[in-house]
Amino acid sequence: GYSSMEDFCAKYADYWDDSRNGITFYWNIYNFDAARFGNQGLFAARSMMAMGIYLDNEKMYERAYRYLLGMKHREDDLPYPSGAPVTSEEPIRKSPTIIDYKLVERENKIPDYGYDEQLQYYIYPNGQCQESSRDQGHVLAGVHNYVAIAEMAWNQGDSLYSCLNNRLLIGLEWNYRYNLSKVRSYEDQKEPWEPTGYSRNPDEVTFENGKFLQIRSRSGRWESIAVSPHGRGDVAGSGGTREMALAHYAVRAGLPANDYTWLKRYRDYMIERHGCENWGIAPNWFYEWTGWGTLTKRLTPWMAGDPVSFSTGKHVSGIHTLPCEILAADYDYYCLSEDPEGHTYHNVGKKRGNTYRPDGAVELRKEGHGYVVTQTEDGEWMNYTVSVPADKVYTISLVYRSKGNSLLSVTSDSGVGTKTAQFPQSGQWAEREIGKLTLSAGACVLRLQIEQAGNKLEIQKIIIKQDKGI
Incomplete structure (x- = not known):
């Protein structure tokens, strides 16, 4: 049922009644997810990219890749979701870390609007994750999804790893620092790390100054107030994406060791705590986390390329x-x-x-x-x-x-x-x-x-x- 010209989803999908949703898997993911947190759209993008690679379908692959990097849709493909969202003026729910709003409608004023799964909106300039106010399980599931996506893209000749000045690495560092410092102390971080302050200006927050960005999500339905400590620490056991990301930034990219301090620390902690090879934690981590990292992704110092x-x-x-x-x-x-x-x-x-x-x-x-x-x-x-x-x-x-x-x-x-x-x-x-x-x-x-x-x-x-x- 795949097409790049005719929108089958607009004709046949019924998102609110699964018994009436008779369209294929592709049409359930082709627009990613403009209505919820970024993780749902990321899983869709990862699936679409894998399908495109397996089918040798460049258009399908680029639909996912271009969208994640905030690019316009291909002229020979269907457009991405437009925007912007219109939400209720008054919150429908408040917590110490997040404010919820009701989605009223989605305007069609801005083509290819770009929602929370896009790299620029999923990982902010300071490294904070769009999911940071939700819980840490979703944070690490998301950044690890991005590593898996970046690895697939690398093998196609595209370097999502380095986009936006290594934004993915900054995201790994910020979120690993927050989680790992809770369960392990280091000479330069003896106490669990906490944000040093708050700002609503993206230009005022950096990894170095440690400020937390208070911002409304691109879907319009959530506003981040503070980082959520729920699930903080040793989240989801192993996860080969730590090994995968470290191999890329340390060996392939050859970056200075200071750039991946917390990535290396979390990789080493993972092996010490869970062993070299592990699937992860049941029930759903089995499919969300990439395992077997040391077996398939460990690189020696000069293995920047492939034979x-x-x-x-x-x-x-x-x-x-x-x-x-x-x-x-x-x-x-x-x-x-x-x-x-x-x-x-x-x-x-x-x-x-x-x-x-x-x-x-x-x-x-x-x-x-x-x-x-x-x-x-x-x-x-x-x-x-x-x-x-x-x-x-x-x-x-x-x-x-x-x-x-x-x-x-x-x-x-x-x-x-x-x-x-x-x-x-x-x-x-x-x-x-x-x-x-x-x-x-x-x-x-x-x-x-x-x-x-x-x-x-x-x-x-x-x-x-x-x-x-x-």
Whole structure:
């Protein structure tokens, strides 16, 4: 029943009587949720994004992605809900943390109005969550939903993680600080952290000054007065999104450790308290929380990118298992919407993309049916993620060509040391050993560094063999 042209929901949906709501799941989520707290709309957006990816439906995927970032709807898709909401002047309910209003009607004055699930309205500039006045279970369910959404988007080449100056990370830090400081003390936070004051001006609240933003939700039905302590502390046990978010901001993005202090603390506390792997807490946390974080998301220090090959002419994901040969042009892949420089390679040139692969700035030259790394300069390097099947010594060689003497090195992020070798002039493609590395079973990153490029050094491939003598 999916369509991007005809609004089936407007014709057939009956939200108030499930027995008469005969439309498909898509039509129940296509407009997210303009009437309630942000979490309902977030679950809808996460579902829609997953459906779009699974179906390879770019329009469906972008309906969720663009909406969450406050963008206009695609011209070839149905519009988003308009606004603004009109609510009762007098509250219908008050509590110490929140004021409730009745929704009277929803005006159609502003197209694509944008409601509480959008990132800019769900996590405020200080990191406070739109759900903060409700309870902490809903807060962490929501920010963890955003992490899962950001991870899916990253794998499609979009970086929601970094949007609005890393707004998601600021949200994690604010809410983790509030919750974790309740159950664990630290040298710099011996007492449970509380907001330092209150303001109704979004420009006056920051993570650093600790002020709480008192604001009406975009749905118009709630006004935040103070943070709710209900459910504060060790909320919902584990949750792999902590591991997932830490892997991104610490390794992929390479941010300073001070930027993710509370994220790392909550990840470490989670493992100490609940173990490395856990589903979460019954009954509904089983599906709201992403589990198995240490197994699938833990990254070593150089694993900013993903192993990949382009030899078929297409982007093919897949780790290189030793022993093997790796084309030098198949260095680790990084998100298309971000700059890979300093993450998966270091290159002096800045021109992005080429006919072989669209993501990087490493200079490549077509050679026969493949591509080789060319125009190398001193200090440049490239990363290659590999799978090591057993603790062994591996011999690493390069196939190269050069008009002068060169010096290259190879090392691993597992801390096994660096091997360096001279590569003499060779007018033809030649294979030469660069050194032997003792690698432990598991995954690691090999970094090939050009210490001295010499004269027109080109690299065709890396050959990694298990040493037969050991």
